[in-house]
Amino acid sequence: MMDIFHMDSFILYALAAGMALALVVGPLGSVVIWRRMAYFGDTLAHAALLGVALAVAAEQLPMAGVVLIGVVIAVLLFWLEKQRDLSTDTLLGILSHSALALGLIVLSVIQSQGYNINLMSYLFGDLLAVDRSDLVLMYGAAFVILLIFSQLLSSLISISVNEELARVDGVAVEKVRFIFMILLALVIAVALKVVGILLITALLIIPAATARLFSKSPKQMVLSSVLLAAIAVVLGLYSSLSWDFPTGPAIVVSASCLFFILRVILSCKSEKMDSVSAE
Amino acid sequence: MIEQTDQAGTLLLTAENIGFSVRGKTILTDVSLQLHSKEIITLIGPNGAGKTSLIRILLGLSHATTGRVKREENLRIGYVPQRIQVPDVMPLRVCDFLNVAGLYRMDQCQQILEEVNCDYLLYSPMQNISGGEMQRVLLARALLKMPQLLVLDEPASGMDIIGQQSLYETIRNIRDKHDCGVLMVSHDLHLVMAATDRVICLNTHICCTGHPDDVSEHPEYLKLFGDAIEGLALYSHHHDHEHDLQGNIVASEHCHSCEHNQDMK
Numbered sequence: 044m045m046d047i048f049h050m051d052s053f054i055l056y057a058l059a060a061g062m063a064l065a066l067v068v069g070p071l072g073s074v075v076i077w078r079r080m081a082y083f084g085d086t087l088a089h090a091a092l093l094g095v096a097l098a099v100a101a102e103q104l105p106m107a108g109v110v111l112i113g114v115v116i117a118v119l120l121f122w123l124e125k126q127r128d129l130s131t132d133t134l135l136g137i138l139s140h141s142a143l144a145l146g147l148i149v150l151s152v153i154q155s156q157g158y159n160i161n162l163m164s165y166l167f168g169d170l171l172a173v174d175r176s177d178l179v180l181m182y183g184a185a186f187v188i189l190l191i192f193s194q195l196l197s198s199l200i201s202i203s204v205n206e207e208l209a210r211v212d213g214v215a216v217e218k219v220r221f222i223f224m225i226l227l228a229l230v231i232a233v234a235l236k237v238v239g240i241l242l243i244t245a246l247l248i249i250p251a252a253t254a255r256l257f258s259k260s261p262k263q264m265v266l267s268s269v270l271l272a273a274i275a276v277v278l279g280l281y282s283s284l285s286w287d288f289p290t291g292p293a294i295v296v297s298a299s300c301l302f303f304i305l306r307v308i309l310s311c312k313s314e315k316m317d318s319v320s321a322e
Numbered sequence: 323m324i325e326q327t328d329q330a331g332t333l334l335l336t337a338e339n340i341g342f343s344v345r346g347k348t349i350l351t352d353v354s355l356q357l358h359s360k361e362i363i364t365l366i367g368p369n370g371a372g373k374t375s376l377i378r379i380l381l382g383l384s385h386a387t388t389g390r391v392k393r394e395e396n397l398r399i400g401y402v403p404q405r406i407q408v409p410d411v412m413p414l415r416v417c418d419f420l421n422v423a424g425l426y427r428m429d430q431c432q433q434i435l436e437e438v439n440c441d442y443l444l445y446s447p448m449q450n451i452s453g454g455e456m457q458r459v460l461l462a463r464a465l466l467k468m469p470q471l472l473v474l475d476e477p478a479s480g481m482d483i484i485g486q487q488s489l490y491e492t493i494r495n496i497r498d499k500h501d502c503g504v505l506m507v508s509h510d511l512h513l514v515m516a517a518t519d520r521v522i523c524l525n526t527h528i529c530c531t532g533h534p535d536d537v538s539e540h541p542e543y544l545k546l547f548g549d550a551i552e553g554l555a556l557y558s559h560h561h562d563h564e565h566d567l568q569g570n571i572v573a574s575e576h577c578h579s580c581e582h583n584q585d586m587k
Contacts, residue, residue, distance in 0.1 A: 077412045201422045204408055211381055211401040212423070212467070258413040259447075 053171055054284065060173040061276030061294065063181040064237045064246065067188045067230050069269030070196075072251035073261070074223065077203035081248055082132055083120070083224070086139035087231050088243040090116050093146030095165055095235070100153045105165075106180060106232040113228020116142065117221060168239030168291035170280070177236055184233050188226055195219060195226075200261050238291035249298040250275060256302075256309050271301055331358035334394050334471050334503050335380060341388035342375055349375045351527050353389070357471060362497055362504040362517060367524035373507045376524065377473055380505070400464025400502075402474040405456060408448040416443045416451070420463050434462045437499075438492055454485050458492075465496065472496070474506040490517040 098108025201209040250272035258264035279294030342350040478486040
């Protein structure tokens with residue numbers, strides 16, 4: 044077992060990066076759950092690979108490529124949804140897999156041209172390789188995301204409850220929805236290094252879903268999911284270092300364990316209450 | 323159309339020659355109306371008459387194909403939809419729902435719920451309240467905005483007679499207290515009569531409009547008021563133009579186009 048008071052700097056960096064992620068996945072994940080956007084998150088994540096490949100080819104930051112492709116996907120989805128002849132999940136299925144396939148093609152083309160991209164690190168994350176410049180970028184992005192999110196929260200709650208009521212109350216529904224999609228793309232960019240493309244949606248969904256189990260109000264759910272995501276990061280990192288698990292999957296499994304433990308406890312509790320009230 | 327109102331209310335909203343069609347199907351043609359403060363207007367008409375389309379256009383949720391809607395500047399509209407379904411995945415208490423934007427204090431929420439006789443619901447989850455309670459909570463939410471115009475889409479649907487009566491009474495009290503204009507859509511003709519200043523009968527176009535106040539002074543009406551079936555029959559009587567229709571309202575095209583009112587029964 045390692046001594047947590049004598050951690051190497053790479054562990055501190057990893058922990059800091061995980062915390063940056065926890066700060067943003069909780070709030071945005073809550074809204075993703077309210078608005079049933081899990082599949083959209085997945086689509087953005089799949090498309091992120093294309094963004095990374097294009098960014099590497101253009102010798103830009105991978106994060107910039109991810110955000111750019113996220114915006115393209117959001118615009119495409121907006122336009123396709125307006126046509127009204129196909130449902131959103133079908134459209135997302137088309138976008139998600141087209142983007143992933145295109146990403147793999149671009150990746151192989153640029154690899155054949157001599158660019159060195161470690162596909163595995165993008166698919167599953169590489170938290171222990173986070174360096175100082177990554178951290179600066181991640182916290183910068185997290186700050187911007189939270190700043191915009193806090194301005195948007197009441198509108199997001201409002202349109203999640205009922206879009207028409209929100210519209211009559213003067214909420215610019217389309218604008219809010221669009222900005223939220225861009226924020227999600229930014230979160231995916233932040234999460235890329237931590238858990239990788241394949242597991243990003245898990246971190247958006249699981250802590251927020253766990254928070255839903257006991258939350259009474261939207262704001263409580265947002266705050267609790269940050270806390271739960273942070274606990275999952277710490278547990279995941281700890282188990283990864285202790286037993287040499289891959290870090291990203293260890294964080295996701297920790298989050299799932301929290302979910303199932305709480306689910307079982309709360310179910311037993313409500314059953315007990317039911318039997319008491321039945322007597 | 324010449325509009326006159328004996329109320330001292332100010333003009334809130336004007337609709338001019340509204341036409342609306344969806345995929346070639348005509349929903350509304352040439353609908354003009356004015357809404358004033360302190361006035362309760364009820365929109366009635368058979369299913370598919372375009373009532374919901376019309377209020378959606380007035381609210382700005384849909385755009386009219388032809389004609390235009392003019393709202394007073396910065397008009398505060400409180401909207402009470404027929405019903406809403408709060409997703410189960412959202413933890414939301416009544417107080418959170420009332421105060422989504424975080425603009426009000428808890429005691430204001432409490433007070434507004436008292437006004438609609440639902441103050442015991444303050445901390446209840448939105449998913450746990452009944453249909454009738456939902457209507458009142460939706461009404462409370464609309465009232466928190468201090469609306470100048472209150473728009474209600476079938477506020478009493480799915481309620482029993484007692485519930486409906488008390489809801490209409492609440493709406494009337496609200497009008498008296500807040501001096502707002504009220505536009506509601508309703509099927510419950512007999513009960514609405516008592517709580518309405520003007521009835522607009524819609525069936526794609528405006529068939530006729532009238533002052534039920536005058537009707538309600540009719541001794542036969544007073545005798546029959548509260549009796550659902552007779553009340554309904556009397557309403558039709560008002561419709562079949564043997565009754566004086568306060569000529570100031572009815573334009574020529576209305577008079578012979580009311581065969582639709584048979585559908586409403």
